[in-house]
Amino acid sequence: MSMILETKNLTMRFGGLVAVSDFTASVPQGSITGLIGPNGAGKTTCFNMVTGFYRPSEGQVFFEGKELTGMNPHQVCRAGIARTFQNIRLFGNETALENVMIGSFVRQRTGWIQSVLMTPASLREEKEIRKKSMELLEIVGLGDIAAEKANSLPYGAQRRLEIARALATGPRFLLLDEPAAGMNPQESMELMDFIRTIRTRFDLTILLIEHDMKVVMGVCEHMWVLDYGVTIAEGGPESIQSNPKVIEAYLGEEYVKYA
Ligand SMILES: Nc1ncnc2c1ncn2[C@@H]1O[C@H](COP(=O)(O)OP(=O)(O)OP(=O)(O)O)[C@@H](O)[C@H]1O
Numbered sequence: 001m002s003m004i005l006e007t008k009n010l011t012m013r014f015g016g017l018v019a020v021s022d023f024t025a026s027v028p029q030g031s032i033t034g035l036i037g038p039n040g041a042g043k044t045t046c047f048n049m050v051t052g053f054y055r056p057s058e059g060q061v062f063f064e065g066k067e068l069t070g071m072n073p074h075q076v077c078r079a080g081i082a083r084t085f086q087n088i089r090l091f092g093n094e095t096a097l098e099n100v101m102i103g104s105f106v107r108q109r110t111g112w113i114q115s116v117l118m119t120p121a122s123l124r125e126e127k128e129i130r131k132k133s134m135e136l137l138e139i140v141g142l143g144d145i146a147a148e149k150a151n152s153l154p155y156g157a158q159r160r161l162e163i164a165r166a167l168a169t170g171p172r173f174l175l176l177d178e179p180a181a182g183m184n185p186q187e188s189m190e191l192m193d194f195i196r197t198i199r200t201r202f203d204l205t206i207l208l209i210e211h212d213m214k215v216v217m218g219v220c221e222h223m224w225v226l227d228y229g230v231t232i233a234e235g236g237p238e239s240i241q242s243n244p245k246v247i248e249a250y251l252g253e254e255y256v257k258y259a
Helices: 043-050 073-079 096-107 112-117 120-139 155-168 185-202 213-219 237-241 244-258
Strands: 003-014 017-028 032-036 058-063 081-083 173-177 205-209 222-227 230-235
Touching (some): 003 043, 017 222, 017 230, 032 043, 032 185, 043 205, 073 081, 081 155, 096 120, 120 155, 155 173, 185 205, 185 213, 213 237, 222 244, 230 244
Parallel strands (some): 032 205, 032 222, 081 173, 173 205
Antiparallel strands (some): 003 017
């Protein structure tokens, strides 16, 4: 099985705090993989190191066999990795369509000078981007709210919109940071279908951080478990749910009793 992402001994220190220690992990191509663990375990820090938001104190990141360590977020995005954030980061006063268009500009061929001068090439490209962004909104089920401002949308729609914007950058690898946060059980169920659908439709590999165990166990084929920055387990849903270390550090006996 080929690995789309490999990390080697990724370590992040903030002063005296070791937020992530020696994170050596791999994500199979085409998989939906989970990164789980208690609050403060270092999950988002791992995302930040992979996507160039943090420069690791030590260690390396390889994407499709090429080293990404030290690249900035824009370069990582152009390489084919997109992400969403734990706290939704949309342009609230822009419409849903404009938010998706902003994602597409990462792949824009004409430069900013041409855009400012509104050359025929840049106008043609903007029209193309508008059309593609609209199609994307339709695919994620937001076609009818394209003209609404992002901050007026219900929470579940905002999460989908953030994913649509990430998809607009044309990624092969998508990282989702707590996509089910704040969703009700019905929305979480729909999210699982949605994640599987976009994986197939866009030929993606997905890595997600999530605390909702129904979502994690329902959708992830493989997962990594962090506790205090240290990897304490990896495996499929069955083995993770019965792993004593994971039960003690994170899931708890109650979860095991009622799962
Ligand atoms: N920029 C930063 N400066 C200092 N400490 C940080 C920074 N970012 C994260 N940390 C610390 O690193 C540790 C890991 O945080 P991180 O956000 O990665 O955890 P997490 O597993 O994603 O938690 P949660 O599930 O609550 O989102 C925490 O102790 C956090 O306070």
